[in-house]
Amino acid sequence: METKVAIIGLGLIGGSMALALQRHEHVFVTGFDADERTLCEALHLGIIHGKADTARRAAESADYIFFATPVNETIRLMKQASEEWSLKPGAVLTDTGSTKTNIMEHADLFEGTDTVFVGGHPMAGSHKSGVRAAREHLFENAYYLLTPAGRKDAAAARRLEEFLGVTKAKLAVVSAAEHDAMTAVVSHFPHLVAASLVRRLEDEAEDRPFARELAAGGFRDLTRIASSNPDMWRDITIQNRDELLDQFDLWQQEMEAVRGIVERGNPDEIRRFYDGARAYRDALPLKAQGALFASFDLNVDIPDNPGAISEITGILAEAGISITNVRIVESRADVFGILVVSFQTADDREKGRLCLMEKTGYEINIT
Numbered sequence: 001m002e003t004k005v006a007i008i009g010l011g012l013i014g015g016s017m018a019l020a021l022q023r024h025e026h027v028f029v030t031g032f033d034a035d036e037r038t039l040c041e042a043l044h045l046g047i048i049h050g051k052a053d054t055a056r057r058a059a060e061s062a063d064y065i066f067f068a069t070p071v072n073e074t075i076r077l078m079k080q081a082s083e084e085w086s087l088k089p090g091a092v093l094t095d096t097g098s099t100k101t102n103i104m105e106h107a108d109l110f111e112g113t114d115t116v117f118v119g120g121h122p123m124a125g126s127h128k129s130g131v132r133a134a135r136e137h138l139f140e141n142a143y144y145l146l147t148p149a150g151r152k153d154a155a156a157a158r159r160l161e162e163f164l165g166v167t168k169a170k171l172a173v174v175s176a177a178e179h180d181a182m183t184a185v186v187s188h189f190p191h192l193v194a195a196s197l198v199r200r201l202e203d204e205a206e207d208r209p210f211a212r213e214l215a216a217g218g219f220r221d222l223t224r225i226a227s228s229n230p231d232m233w234r235d236i237t238i239q240n241r242d243e244l245l246d247q248f249d250l251w252q253q254e255m256e257a258v259r260g261i262v263e264r265g266n267p268d269e270i271r272r273f274y275d276g277a278r279a280y281r282d283a284l285p286l287k288a289q290g291a292l293f294a295s296f297d298l299n300v301d302i303p304d305n306p307g308a309i310s311e312i313t314g315i316l317a318e319a320g321i322s323i324t325n326v327r328i329v330e331s332r333a334d335v336f337g338i339l340v341v342s343f344q345t346a347d348d349r350e351k352g353r354l355c356l357m358e359k360t361g362y363e364i365n366i367t
C-alpha cells in the first residue's frame with residue numbers, strides 16, 4: 001500500500017526530506033510551500049510528486065506530515081492543524097525544527113485526537129537555504145533527534161523512526177529540554193558568536209578597511225555560519241532564548257578566564273590553553289555529520305594557480321567522484337593556497353582522498 005507524505009515548507013530541509021523519502025518504494029510525496037515559486041520549482045525538479053494549494057490540503061490525506069518551516073511558523077501551523085484540519089486517523093505529525101521545547105509545549109494540542117505529534121530535528125544542513133540547495137543525501141550519517149512526549153507518542157516515534165530509516169540518519173530519542181540545552185552549545189550560541197565576529201570586523205574596517213581584505217582562511221572558516229538564513233535564526237534565537245541567556249553567562253566566564261591567561265602572559269599557560277582546545281577539538285567525532293560539520297571537506301595543499309584546480313577536479317571527474325563545491329582558502333601570504341574540495345558523503349571524500357593521493361604529490365588533509 002502506498003504511504004502518503006505531506007511536506008510543508010520545501011526549502012533546504014523539507015526538499016531534502018522529500019527527496020530522501022522518495023527512496024521508499026511505495027510512497028507519494030505531496031508538498032506545499034507558502035512561496036508559489038518554490039512550490040513550482042519543487043515539482044519541476046522532481047523533489048515532490050504532487051503539489052497542494054494549501055498546507056491543509058497537503059496534510060489531510062497524509063500518513064506522515066512534516067513541518068519543515070521556520071520554527072515560529074511551525075507552531076502557528078500546529079495550532080491550525082489541531083483546530084481546523086481533519087487529519088487521517090493514525091496520522092503522525094512531525095517537524096524538522098532546530099528548537100524543541102517550545103514546539104513540544106504545543107504537541108499536547110493533539111492529545112485526545114487520533115493523531116500524534118512527535119518532534120524531530122535532523123542535525124544536518126548548511127548555511128544555504130531554499131529548495132535548490134536540497135540534497136537527497138543530506139541526512140546520511142547525521143544525527144536525527146526525536147522528542148516524543150508521552151506513551152502514545154513513543155509508539156508513534158518508533159513508527160516514524162522506522163519510516164525515516166531510508167534517510168540513513170542516526171536516529172536518537174532525547175527530551176526536548178536536553179535537546180535545547182545541547183543545541184544551544186553546539187549550534188545556536190556559535191551562530192551568535194559567528195555573527196558577532198563579523199560585526200566586529202565590520203566596525204574595525206571602518207577605521208582600517210584593509211582588515212577586510214585580510215579576513216581570509218581561519219576567519220572565513222569560523223564565520224561561515226554567519227551567512228545563514230536570518231529569518232530562520234531569528235526564530236531559533238527567540239525560541240531558545242533561555243538557554244542562550246545561560247550560554248551568555250558561561251561565555252562571559254570563559255572570556256574572563258581567557259582574558260586572565262592573556263593578561264598574565266605566561267607562555268606555558270598560554271600554550272596549555274591552546275593545546276587543551278586542540279586536543280579536544282581533534283578528538284571530536286568529525287566522521288559523523290553534525291550541525292557544525294555540514295559538509296565533507298578535503299584540504300588539498302596546492303600551488304595557487306588555475307592549472308592546479310583543474311588538475312584536481314579533472315582527476316576526481318575521471319574517477320566518477322562527484323564534488324559539491326571547490327574553493328580556495330588563501331590562508332597564507334605566500335604563493336600557495338589550500339583548495340577545499342567538498343563532497344556529498346564521507347564515502348565520496350575517502351574515495352577522493354585515496355585517488356588524489358595516488359595521482360598527485362600534494363598534501364591532503366581532512367580538517
Ligand SMILES: NC(=O)C1=CN([C@@H]2O[C@H](COP(=O)(O)OP(=O)(O)OC[C@H]3O[C@@H](n4cnc5c(N)ncnc54)[C@H](O)[C@@H]3O)[C@@H](O)[C@H]2O)C=CC1
Nearest residue numbers: 009011012013033034068069070071097098125126129130
Ligand atoms: N538550514 C539548516 O541547516 C537546518 C534547518 N533546520 C530547521 O528546518 C526548518 C526549515 O529550515 P530550512 O529548510 O533550512 O529553511 P528554508 O528557508 O530553506 O526553507 C523554509 C521554507 O519554508 C517555507 N515557508 C515559510 N513559512 C511557511 C508556511 N507558513 N507554510 C508553508 N511554507 C512556509 C519558505 O517559503 C521556505 O521555502 C527550520 O525550522 C530550521 O530550524 C533543521 C536542521 C538544519
Ligand SMILES: O=C(O)C(=O)Cc1ccc(O)cc1
Nearest residue numbers: 098124125126127291292294
Ligand atoms: O551550517 C552549519 O554548519 C549548520 O549549523 C547547519 C545547521 C543549522 C541548523 C540546525 O538546526 C542544524 C544544522
